[in-house]
Amino acid sequence: MPYYVLFFILLFIHIQLNVSTGDDVNFAIRAKSMTFTDFNIYKYYNWSSRQLIESVLYFISVHSHVWMLLNSLVITIIAKLIEAIFCNHTIKMKILCCIGTLIYPLIDMSSAGWMATTINYYWPLGAILINLYYLKKANNLIKLKWYEYIISSIALLFAANQEQGFAILLGTYFFYIIYCFINKRKISFFVILNIVLIIASGIYIFTCPGNWVRKKQEVKNWFSDFGTLSFFRKIEIGISSTVYPILFKNNVPMLFLSSTLLIIINTFKNSLVKASTMIIFVMTLVFGVLGKYLVDLYPNISFLYSRLGKYGILSLSNLKSFVPYIMFLIEFIALLIIILFLIKDNRKNIDIFIILLIGFGSRFMLCFSPTVWVSGNRTALFFNDYSKLFINF
Numbered sequence: 001m002p003y004y005v006l007f008f009i010l011l012f013i014h015i016q017l018n019v020s021t022g023d024d025v026n027f028a029i030r031a032k033s034m035t036f037t038d039f040n041i042y043k044y045y046n047w048s049s050r051q052l053i054e055s056v057l058y059f060i061s062v063h064s065h066v067w068m069l070l071n072s073l074v075i076t077i078i079a080k081l082i083e084a085i086f087c088n089h090t091i092k093m094k095i096l097c098c099i100g101t102l103i104y105p106l107i108d109m110s111s112a113g114w115m116a117t118t119i120n121y122y123w124p125l126g127a128i129l130i131n132l133y134y135l136k137k138a139n140n141l142i143k144l145k146w147y148e149y150i151i152s153s154i155a156l157l158f159a160a161n162q163e164q165g166f167a168i169l170l171g172t173y174f175f176y177i178i179y180c181f182i183n184k185r186k187i188s189f190f191v192i193l194n195i196v197l198i199i200a201s202g203i204y205i206f207t208c209p210g211n212w213v214r215k216k217q218e219v220k221n222w223f224s225d226f227g228t229l230s231f232f233r234k235i236e237i238g239i240s241s242t243v244y245p246i247l248f249k250n251n252v253p254m255l256f257l258s259s260t261l262l263i264i265i266n267t268f269k270n271s272l273v274k275a276s277t278m279i280i281f282v283m284t285l286v287f288g289v290l291g292k293y294l295v296d297l298y299p300n301i302s303f304l305y306s307r308l309g310k311y312g313i314l315s316l317s318n319l320k321s322f323v324p325y326i327m328f329l330i331e332f333i334a335l336l337i338i339i340l341f342l343i344k345d346n347r348k349n350i351d352i353f354i355i356l357l358i359g360f361g362s363r364f365m366l367c368f369s370p371t372v373w374v375s376g377n378r379t380a381l382f383f384n385d386y387s388k389l390f391i392n393f
Helices: 002-015 022-033 036-046 051-060 064-085 091-102 106-110 114-139 146-160 163-182 189-207 209-222 231-248 252-265 271-289 291-297 299-305 319-342 346-368 376-392
Strands: none
Touching: 002 064, 002 091, 022 051, 022 114, 036 051, 036 209, 051 064, 051 114, 051 146, 064 091, 064 114, 091 252, 106 114, 114 146, 114 163, 114 189, 146 163, 146 189, 163 189, 163 346, 189 209, 231 271, 231 319, 231 346, 252 271, 271 291, 271 319, 291 299, 299 319
């Protein structure tokens, strides 16, 4: 029942959206003026390796009402899959997954046009979760039916056609293989098939001439001195651009996660875990959601909200630039304490750490792209949804 309600709420929201903006218009124009084959050839050689994703856009861009229906369904399925993957089928968890989905700022998905952005980010996320659902079944030694191999393979290829999706799947299966070796488990045909498809997707991405053409154009347009940055400066940009919005922006999803965690932890007796959860909640609330009011009261801390710039946060000549990182470290230690004490099963400790690491890495990897800033908040979608998995544990 909660998922039906979620679907109709999402559909109502989508009907109100203006889809005649940004890349939505460009795709619609090309769909009307170019054949399907010409469109994909042009994109392959001049802009992108996302042929599977943009082929969907080619057809849907001229049928906005179809997109409204399908996108509402995809987001609903994502919420359902988060529940299904961890087999936590209580009504409370269903409602929690639905609320967690609704509070995500959907406006982030409009930055390049509603249809273009959601199909490039939400749909690959859904495809990743479909593949992980079948990976879990295979891991539990449940024999997959023939059509489940087809569904999971199509989902993987679609997800891995997006660079962040490729990185997430590569990281997931890398850690899964390590898990199999440590536990002396046989690597199943399902896993081998998926690894082959991931490698093939990676080769396709890195050899696509359009990606290199686009990168040169994006360096020129968005980050002209990107090539002169040192490796360590790019790493710092990746870290700061990923974690800074968590603490110093009005991050409602993070507030939801921390407050939910606070309610759950309240049933535990361990005072250290309770204190750690309270630290995360208070820092998210005070420095994030209430940040602008805090600056009005204490103008001297305004530097916290202006430190993030084109080249990240850290500056060796400015000691104040280290303050945000000290705060990040406090939150990280608090989270680590929660993971270690809340989940007594050591294997689950490792699982949740890997999930958060993969989610973080999916956004961090943008430090190697000149669009690390211009891409906006949409590139953090994978990180946000992987963070939701923590609650399911």
